[in-house]
Amino acid sequence: MMLVEWVGPLATIQDLGRPGWFDSGVGPAGAADRASLRLANRLVGNPEDAAAIEVLLGGLVLRAERHHTVAVTGAPAQAVLDGIPVGHASVLEIEEGQTLRLGFAPKGLRSYVAVRGGIDVAPVLGSRSRDTLSGIGPEPLRAGERLPIGPVPRELPLVDFAPVAGPTGETVTVRALLGPRDDWFDDASVLFAGEWAVSPDTDRVGARIDRVSGPPLRRLTSGELRTEGMALGSVQVPPSGQPVIFLADHPITGGYPVVAVVLDADVDAVAQARPGQRLRFARVS
Incomplete structure (x- = not known):
């Protein structure tokens, strides 16, 4: 489990969406920045479509209730683990009781927090994504909420850090x-x-x-x-x-x-x- 201690402007659970429901009037939703979600999941050894947290502008605080492997990608919100700044787009090992804090991103709009095993909330129409237009899927995160984490995949993360270009502040x-x-x-x-x-x-x-x-x-x-x-x-x-x-x-x-x-x-x-x-x-x- 991961305990949500604080949430900034908005944090939602997202995967790669629920395609195939247009005939029922339901859009796919899913991560707004799919490449960043995929990267976060690859860094922790998850399937690319595992559910993660999409954080608007930053400002999220999570406390680990057991050991977790985590990665933060997308907008480069400074991640701080128990008061120590840690790298963006890198693999983080968080022990029981430790706190991960995201500052507010200086550029870009959305950061992604993937946890090894994925956020294991109940899927709706085959996806764990929150659709903010229709209201389908898990509610936006709230302080005090405990997030279930799925079974740890057999595959191990292959890298410690992904040297990829993040969002730009330019045109x-x-x-x-x-x-x-x-x-x-x-x-x-x-x-x-x-x-x-x-x-x-x-x-x-x-x-x-x-x-x-x-x-x-x-x-x-x-x-x-x-x-x-x-x-x-x-x-x-x-x-x-x-x-x-x-x-x-x-x-x-x-x-x-x-x-x-x-x-x-x-x-x-x-x-x-x-x-x-x-x-x-x-x-x-």
């Missing part, structure tokens, strides 16, 4: 395909001109972006589409003209036109972009 460039509703705009290609900034109105559902430089993105009509399916990474444009890039907990349908879709490989970078951070789109065919 984020993401690749996107134009369409499918680019014909609803006066000139949809202006999405790729100039820079945008991530709005404070950002969560696991989507990242709203504001124009910083470059021409405005103008819709040709004030009408709306019939409801249609929405994919992860869709850049949906409501009448306000402020695009929203859909993230892990996005709605599975919508009626606003999608001007472009961010490549799946670049969605993780959007999920780590902080409010105020600049963003550019690079067009691919």
Whole structure:
């Protein structure tokens, strides 16, 4: 067991989601930054899809009730084990009674804490992920909660430290395909001109972006589409003209036109972009 002693802005349990339920109106959810979740699990010897903790901005305190092997990845929140700073994206051995504290990340948005054996809460529709839009899955973590840990895998961690580049505080460039509703705009290609900034109105559902430089993105009509399916990474444009890039907990349908879709490989970078951070789109065919 791991005891949750304190929680910052938000901490949820996430795995790689629950695909296959669109026909029942349920989205996949799962980790917003899937690469960081996978890395954390690999570091502790878990399967890549094991459930871990997604921490918004940092500020989590956990106390071990027995020995655990832990790794922290994603946004580089400083981890402190019983008052001693420890490395990011490294394997940590925590003994019974020791406390792991995460400070607030200086860049990036979401950190991931994996425990060897995985967070063993009851799955819902085949996943332990919290879907913040629908309310499906385990509740966000609260102080005083005890987290069950699953059986320890047979495979041992292979490395002590992963020398990978973390989230950047610089302008984020993401690749996107134009369409499918680019014909609803006066000139949809202006999405790729100039820079945008991530709005404070950002969560696991989507990242709203504001124009910083470059021409405005103008819709040709004030009408709306019939409801249609929405994919992860869709850049949906409501009448306000402020695009929203859909993230892990996005709605599975919508009626606003999608001007472009961010490549799946670049969605993780959007999920780590902080409010105020600049963003550019690079067009691919």
